[in-house]
Amino acid sequence: MLDQLKAASLSEASKFFIVANFGIFVGSVALCWSLGWLFQSRRIFDRWEPLRPIEIFAALGSIFFNAGISVFGWWLWNSDFITLKTGGMISGIYDCLAMLLFMDFGMYVLHRFVHLPSIFNLFHRFHHRHETTNPISLFVLHPVEIIGFGLLMIVFLALYRMSVGGLMGYLALNVLWGTLGHSGVEPFPGKFRSILGLSLLGTSTFHAEHHEHPRFNFGFYTLLWDKIFGTLDPEYDSRFLRDSDQVVAPISGTGKESGWSEDRFTRTDSKKGADHPAGSGSFTGFPGSQ
Ligand SMILES: [Zn+2]
Numbered sequence: 292m293l294d295q296l297k298a299a300s301l302s303e304a305s306k307f308f309i310v311a312n313f314g315i316f317v318g319s320v321a322l323c324w325s326l327g328w329l330f331q332s333r334r335i336f337d338r339w340e341p342l343r344p345i346e347i348f349a350a351l352g353s354i355f356f357n358a359g360i361s362v363f364g365w366w367l368w369n370s371d372f373i374t375l376k377t378g379g380m381i382s383g384i385y386d387c388l389a390m391l392l393f394m395d396f397g398m399y400v401l402h403r404f405v406h407l408p409s410i411f412n413l414f415h416r417f418h419h420r421h422e423t424t425n426p427i428s429l430f431v432l433h434p435v436e437i438i439g440f441g442l443l444m445i446v447f448l449a450l451y452r453m454s455v456g457g458l459m460g461y462l463a464l465n466v467l468w469g470t471l472g473h474s475g476v477e478p479f480p481g482k483f484r485s486i487l488g489l490s491l492l493g494t495s496t497f498h499a500e501h502h503e504h505p506r507f508n509f510g511f512y513t514l515l516w517d518k519i520f521g522t523l524d525p526e527y528d529s530r531f532l533r534d535s536d537q538v539v540a541p542i543s544g545t546g547k548e549s550g551w552s553e554d555r556f557t558r559t560d561s562k563k564g565a566d567h568p569a570g571s572g573s574f575t576g577f578p579g580s581q
């Protein structure tokens with residue numbers, strides 16, 4: 292398979308990566324729907340963000356931008372700027388962890404950068420049209436963000452001789468984490484918070500909070516960099532425990548006996564302005580309040 296891909300023509304490789312990225316898109320959307328159905332009792336939001344034509348168009352377009360970056364990576368691999376190795380399971384796991392750590396930090400830095408007030412409107416505001424999330428949120432991105440993420444991966448692969456297994460593992464975990472983060476439900480059990488290592492995982496609640504309050508939670512796979520740089524939502528722990536149904540009592544000042552509470556999701560104009568660097572006049576509120 293790998294040899295065939297290396298020997299492929301540009302047109303064959305382009306077709307392969309379009310099909311592969313289409314498969315990833317369909318798989319992620321299907322998984323997101325399934326998670327929403329399976330974990331109905333662990334909702335983070337009261338409902339998903341409505342589907343809008345411009346965002347469906349952008350999400351489908353992301354397939355082609357992702358394929359384009361993949362073809363660029365393929366070309367670099369064919370030109371020996373990127374070299375891949377075969378290896379056993381141990382080296383695959385090690386390589387996968389190394390790439391996750393590098394990408395987690397790189398994406399944290401890039402994410403902070405695109406939240407700078409002067410930059411936010413240009414690129415990242417489009418993703419933040421989703422105050423809640425839905426199964427295509429992961430793909431509702433500005434093309435520059437897709438290219439930036441792809442180039443970050445390429446930088447890592449140019450610097451580090453990655454094993455094929457490690458790369459496949461990273462790509463699978465990346466899609467899985469992106470899907471979980473936009474699923475609107477919390478599949479992780481609350482006891483994760485008390486297990487060293489697992490407590491640092493970036494949960495669904497973690498990224499959902501970023502959509503609600505974009506001044507917090509810039510990481511993706513872990514909470515590590517937000518903890519180090521002081522950008523973790525102070526309510527994260529209590530919110531995660533509530534979303535994962537481990538806490539029955541309400542969080543102080545917010546209404547219901549368990550699960551989500553209404554006032555958490557009701558944004559006033561001043562709150563929007565405080566949380567969104569863009570001032571947020573066009574952010575979509577809850578369905579019916581647009
Ligand atoms: Zn997001």
Ligand SMILES: [Zn+2]
Nearest residue numbers: 402415501505
């Ligand atoms: Zn953001």
